[in-house]
Amino acid sequence: MTWVALAGGVGAARFLRGLVAVVPPEDVVAVVNTGDDREFYGVHVSPDLDIVTYTLAGQVDLQKGYGLAGDSFALVDALARFGHPTWFRLGDRDFATCLHRTLRLRAGAGLAAVTDEIRRALGVASRLLPMSEDPCPTYVGLRDGRRLHFEEYLARDGAPDEVVDVDLGAAARARPGPGVLDAIAGAEGVILCPSNPVVSIGPILALPGVRDALRRSAAPVVAISPIVGGAPVKGPADRLLRGIGAEVSARGVAALYRDVARGFVLDERDLEDEEDVAALGLVPSVVDTLMTDAARAARLAEATLELARRLR
Amino acid sequence: MTWVALAGGVGAARFLRGLVAVVPPEDVVAVVNTGDDREFYGVHVSPDLDIVTYTLAGQVDLQKGYGLAGDSFALVDALARFGHPTWFRLGDRDFATCLHRTLRLRAGAGLAAVTDEIRRALGVASRLLPMSEDPCPTYVGLRDGRRLHFEEYLARDGAPDEVVDVDLGAAARARPGPGVLDAIAGAEGVILCPSNPVVSIGPILALPGVRDALRRSAAPVVAISPIVGGAPVKGPADRLLRGIGAEVSARGVAALYRDVARGFVLDERDLEDEEDVAALGLVPSVVDTLMTDAARAARLAEATLELARRLR
Secondary structure: EEEEEEOHHHHHHHHHHHHHHHHHHHHHHEEEOOOOOOEEEEEEEOOOHHHHHHOOOOOOOOOOOOEOOOOOOOHHHHOOOOOOOOOOOOOOHHHHHHHHHHHHHHHOOOHHHHHHHHHHHHOOOOOOEOOOOOOOOEEEEEOOOOEEEHHHHHHHHHOOOOEEEEOOHHHOOOOOOOOOOHHHOOOEHHHEEOOOOOOOHHHHHHHHOOHHHHHHHOEEEEEEOOEEEEEOOOOHHHHHHHHOOOOOOOHHHHHHHHOOOOOOEEEHHHEEEEEEHHOOEEEEEOOOOOOHHHHHHHHHHHHHHHHHOOOO | OOEEEEOOOOOHHHHHHHHHOOOOOHEEEEEEEOOOOOOOOOOOOHHHHHHHHHHHHOOOOOOOOOOEEEOHHHHHHHOOOOOOOOOOOOHHHHHHHHHHHHHHOOOOOOOOHHHHHHHHHOOOOOEEOOOOOOOOOOOOEEEOEEEHHHHHHHHHHHOOOOOEEEEEEHHHHOOOOOOOHHHHEEEOOOOOOOOOOOOHHHHHHHHOOOOHHHHHHHEEEEEEOOOOEEEOOOHHHHHHHHOOOOOOOHHHHHHHHHHOOOOOEHHHHHHHHHHHHHHHHOOEEEOOOOOHHHHHHHHOOOHHHHHHHOOO
């Protein structure tokens, strides 16, 4: 039996590192957001898939949370002198991963198969499933009328605070990737990782059939709040939550998950939200959710599994 | 008025470095072999164009004669772990050049335009013309029946001594690149650089119209022997000359050029070939052709120009 985790990037990766410390890594299946995927410099970049892969391989740049530790940037720097915009700082070895993906996709392999090749090549024992093999770019609408690909919004423009809309339409029209619905249907439990609920978990839930599969699942579905003390630990979740009209709080996130999750792990610094979470119909569990090291990530995973087992 | 140089890789690049020291660089046009071009790792590699560009930009790895000085190899090393053969050791910054070329070609630019962009970006004042914009891969036939792309023969297999055939058929069916025939027709003089006569100069001469343009040119055409003391300075020219049934000697090379060149610069260590060169109808000039530094390359260029001017 497997634990299925719906995952975005940094927050999910840190949690998964903890999860594989408390359950056998080969019993973990991560369904990973591909809404941030995009071609940069002619290669298919899958930011969240690579963050999760590198983190589980123990090769991630821990300081940044993404990219490979000790990577160099000779390629992007050299591209700059030919006039290419190089705001997407893809490292040389990171580029090799994306280039391998691109060459394999061009040769006719599916993204799921290529993702599996990459995680095996890097020694990752858990299965990683792209949420979809169809392109499903997430777009962010700004107050001034601009519509940006999520990576333009985040990496190029530094996540400005003027979001009025998040467009998950492409995901809503895409097919779930190979194995995704089956993994959810056969899971011992499903965990919504402490990722951005709008642009990381949101696209996965937007895929046709995923919310239904979660609702129909006999297994417990537990979400972990990415909010600590009323604010996101990292990243622009606050701006994106406000942009879709949701509250920037643990209970605000719980409200987004109320139709699919049965349990909700929130941080002890958001204790005042516990009753509201319960009122939404979710069984709350209040713990320290900060994953500043591997041991803390493992404790959060343990607490999450405990809640899930209680809900069976 | 311009000096047009038909050029291969390392030998030509070293000569051109000398040539631009004795004539204004902007008066030099190099027509460069593209018979070695090939896609590696999804990018269009033009080995000879890049060697010439990097050398004239003062950025070549002088030790190897190709690639960029101080380049790193993180990308190819990282590709190896995904199972890619990485015998073609493309550096990270070198890859960026090839990636730029690939992205521009994919966007619809021609190889000549892209080559011009690259040489300008690297501060090269001389014009560099790809001999053709059509694919014209050179194949080498071996005794055991194998037919290898030139880079497989050279870079992968280390230029084995069992060549029975060199196939320039693709070049013979290709169109000369934009500006090539015009440059020859309007030149003050044409120089066949001290490159491999079989696989570097050979493909250029194989292009429809090039031999004719050289024969019809009112300007002097002078070739420089790549043979020093009866052997090539570097590379497998001996094996390739034998492979096409030519003699490995200055007079052997002169014989290949007798229908297009009027002058022939040979090394003083091959003095015994002088009379045979003259007997072939070529005006010989015997000098020290070894280009062990920039000053010697400039002296060879000066001697070549002197011969050309004498033949006007």
